[in-house]
Amino acid sequence: MATVKNWQLDREMEYPYEGNRPKRQITMFFDLNKCIACQTCTMACKTTWTSGKGQEAVFWNNVESKPYGFYPLAWDVKVLDLLGSQPWSGSVYKGKTIFEDVSFDEKVRGYLPDEMDYTSPNLGEDEASQIQTTEGDYIKGPVHKSWGFYLPRICNHCTYPGCLAACPRKAIYKRQDDGIVLIDQSKCRGYRECVKACPYKKAFYNNTTRVSEKCISCYPKIEAGEMSQCVTNCIGRIRIQAFKTTDLTKIRKNNVADFLIHVRKIALPLYPQFGTEPNNYYIPPIHVDPAYLTQMFGPGVENAIKQYRNAGKDKELLAALILFGNTEKMSDTFAYDAKTDEAVAYDEKGKEIVRVPCTEPIYIRKVLNAKSGAFLTNNT
Amino acid sequence: MKKIFVGIAALCLAASFASPVFADDDKIEIRSKAVTGAVPLDPNSPVWKDVKYLMVGMVPQNLVAPGAAEGSVPNVKVKSVHSDKEIAYLLEWYDATENDTETMMDKFSDAAALMFPVKQKTEPSFMMGDADNPVQILYWKAAWQKDIDKGYQDVRDAYPNYNYDSYPFVDTMIDAKGNKIVVKDNEIYKPVDPQDRAINTPIGKYSDAAKGYLPGLAVKNPRSKIDRTTPVEELNAVGFGTLTTQADSKANGKGVRSFGYWKVVITHPLKAEYTGQDADLTAGDHFITAIAIWDGAKKNRAGRKNFSNGGWISLYLEK
Numbered sequence: 224m225a226t227v228k229n230w231q232l233d234r235e236m237e238y239p240y241e242g243n244r245p246k247r248q249i250t251m252f253f254d255l256n257k258c259i260a261c262q263t264c265t266m267a268c269k270t271t272w273t274s275g276k277g278q279e280a281v282f283w284n285n286v287e288s289k290p291y292g293f294y295p296l297a298w299d300v301k302v303l304d305l306l307g308s309q310p311w312s313g314s315v316y317k318g319k320t321i322f323e324d325v326s327f328d329e330k331v332r333g334y335l336p337d338e339m340d341y342t343s344p345n346l347g348e349d350e351a352s353q354i355q356t357t358e359g360d361y362i363k364g365p366v367h368k369s370w371g372f373y374l375p376r377i378c379n380h381c382t383y384p385g386c387l388a389a390c391p392r393k394a395i396y397k398r399q400d401d402g403i404v405l406i407d408q409s410k411c412r413g414y415r416e417c418v419k420a421c422p423y424k425k426a427f428y429n430n431t432t433r434v435s436e437k438c439i440s441c442y443p444k445i446e447a448g449e450m451s452q453c454v455t456n457c458i459g460r461i462r463i464q465a466f467k468t469t470d471l472t473k474i475r476k477n478n479v480a481d482f483l484i485h486v487r488k489i490a491l492p493l494y495p496q497f498g499t500e501p502n503n504y505y506i507p508p509i510h511v512d513p514a515y516l517t518q519m520f521g522p523g524v525e526n527a528i529k530q531y532r533n534a535g536k537d538k539e540l541l542a543a544l545i546l547f548g549n550t551e552k553m554s555d556t557f558a559y560d561a562k563t564d565e566a567v568a569y570d571e572k573g574k575e576i577v578r579v580p581c582t583e584p585i586y587i588r589k590v591l592n593a594k595s596g597a598f599l600t601n602n603t
Numbered sequence: 604m605k606k607i608f609v610g611i612a613a614l615c616l617a618a619s620f621a622s623p624v625f626a627d628d629d630k631i632e633i634r635s636k637a638v639t640g641a642v643p644l645d646p647n648s649p650v651w652k653d654v655k656y657l658m659v660g661m662v663p664q665n666l667v668a669p670g671a672a673e674g675s676v677p678n679v680k681v682k683s684v685h686s687d688k689e690i691a692y693l694l695e696w697y698d699a700t701e702n703d704t705e706t707m708m709d710k711f712s713d714a715a716a717l718m719f720p721v722k723q724k725t726e727p728s729f730m731m732g733d734a735d736n737p738v739q740i741l742y743w744k745a746a747w748q749k750d751i752d753k754g755y756q757d758v759r760d761a762y763p764n765y766n767y768d769s770y771p772f773v774d775t776m777i778d779a780k781g782n783k784i785v786v787k788d789n790e791i792y793k794p795v796d797p798q799d800r801a802i803n804t805p806i807g808k809y810s811d812a813a814k815g816y817l818p819g820l821a822v823k824n825p826r827s828k829i830d831r832t833t834p835v836e837e838l839n840a841v842g843f844g845t846l847t848t849q850a851d852s853k854a855n856g857k858g859v860r861s862f863g864y865w866k867v868v869i870t871h872p873l874k875a876e877y878t879g880q881d882a883d884l885t886a887g888d889h890f891i892t893a894i895a896i897w898d899g900a901k902k903n904r905a906g907r908k909n910f911s912n913g914g915w916i917s918l919y920l921e922k
Contacts, residue, residue: 328665433706
């Protein structure tokens with residue numbers, strides 16, 4: 224076991240391999256306040272990558288409804304249960320990760336899902352946290368008494384992947400250029416140690432080729448400077464991708480990823496306590512019980528909600544959020560153009576990629592077409 | 604009567620706990636008997652009747668993680684015969700549950716393997732060899748035996764009532780034999796019989812375009828081999844995580860179930876097919892081998908296995 228730094232836990236932790244951060248890390252952001260669980264991302268991924276025989280129950284991307292929806296069944300509550308109650312002390316995680324305190328016959332603490340766990344892609348769909356008992360409860364705020372939200376998930380391309388740590392064949396690797404984690408399809412022998420070890424259950428076994436597979440972060444698109452299928456197909460524009468700076472002493476305020484994660488700290492990792500330093504970041508839903516959100520996204524929840532509520536006034540943050548879903552090209556830097564009230568994204572050469580108005584322009588349509596007299600507005 | 608029964612039970616217990624026990628000799632070694640003609644591939648061949656066996660005690664592998672916390676195969680009975688060209692091993696062990704599929708997400712196959720040092724008169728690490736001393740492994744798996752006996756198993760075999768609308772480049776109108784159903788122009792379209800859905804098309808009938816959607820097969824991963832001709836895989840290793848399938852192998856074998864026992868024959872040419880990859884065996888000489896047994900019901904795979912207690916076992920090829 225080596226000792227590595229996990230900034231999400233604000234402490235050092237044990238990991239089977241030496242720390243070796245990639246030059247830059249691909250990160251994905253999800254604004255959970257905007258997701259409507261339309262599953263367009265799921266289908267975009269499925270039709271692009273996992274439509275073959277043996278991949279029937281493979282969802283590299285899925286959207287589950289929380290608190291009672293899961294895929295595979297009960298994945299997060301099972302891992303939380305395995306770890307047991309673990310404490311945070313401020314920003315420092317004092318509990319055990321999946322790499323610490325494991326039994327003698329394991330490398331990583333985890334569980335292998337039962338085949339039945341994959342039979343329903345979102346059992347418990349749309350079940351709210353509690354039954355509505357009093358009329359009007361649902362509009363009382365800011366935190367709703369009865370709540371639910373949608374959680375889109377892909378592989379986290381973790382800095383310290385559980386799958387990579389557990390693979391006895393070293394068939395899993397993390398790329399230095401972009402931090403994407405891949406399973407070598409020619410080297411894998413289908414032991415399913417990765418399926419067992421990944422706390423997010425994002426490594427899947429292909430029962431026809433008999434090897435394991437996982438999200439490849441659409442690397443052909445990433446290499447071409449474009450965002451993944453699940454991002455560019457999102458009709459709710461809840462997602463964006465960007466390269467994060469891995470050297471924490473060189474954080475760039477004008478990079479979308481660094482800005483959202485490290486400057487405004489509005490985007491939070493999913494279950495950071497597992498210890499894998501996941502690289503998908505979520506903007507928590509503001510109407511949900513903060514206690515639940517804290518268990519899910521760590522101690523930064525309160526600040527993230529505060530930042531989100533302030534986004535109307537915080538023009539720089541607004542600009543970063545406005546860029547979500549408005550470009551297929553990966554941006555390197557971004558800015559808020561105060562003169563035109565626009566969010567602007569630039570590529571690595573500083574060339575402008577996209578310009579998006581922060582306030583949507585309003586057009587007032589005439590009631591009748593002057594020529595034909597036909598109604599141009601809804602007249603019902 | 605009761606006394607006799609108790610006596611037999613005591614004998615059985617003694618046989619299963621005292622290990623390794625050599626049945627009719629005091630030497631702890633596998634004695635490979637010389638036979639004329641071809642070595643038997645059939646575990647039930649009468650040739651095996653007169654061959655002495657060695658009862659090898661097995662222990663769970665938990666020296667290295669991931670391991671097996673508990674052992675489930677206490678011992679394995681080993682016999683061997685050889686001709687002037689080939690050697691055959693017969694492994695017999697008790698396994699109450701038959702696990703012969705890897706076509707389900709959470710199922711693992713029963714399996715057995717024999718390991719040999721590649722270099723003569725060396726004793727590599729019994730844990731998959733080491734950098735200086737490679738090992739050769741002959742690996743039989745129940746799931747591959749099923750592939751041989753019943754054709755390459757896929758999702759349609761694991762879940763006979765499973766349906767899936769379509770797969771890319773796979774015809775949707777296919778009969779149970781994999782032949783395309785042609786609907787004539789003047790025929791009224793009738794719903795496809797559940798038996799005649801795309802899921803029933805055997806992968807062997809897939810076009811190259813359709814095979815492209817099976818990643819393991821597309822990159823020629825040995826695990827995805829759909830035209831397997833032997834249930835035995837021949838491999839080399841030089842330590843943990845280095846297991847590599849030999850590109851070309853004459854290893855063969857056959858496994859059958861018999862009253863809760865697996866009886867598995869593994870055969871290989873006596874002489875090395877490829878120098879530097881295979882052990883080179885000669886009659887009248889001593890060698891070493893190690894055994895591993897995987898119990899699918901206990902989710903055994905890779906390092907989660909039972910291995911011969913003490914590692915290497917002596918193997919003598921009679922003249």
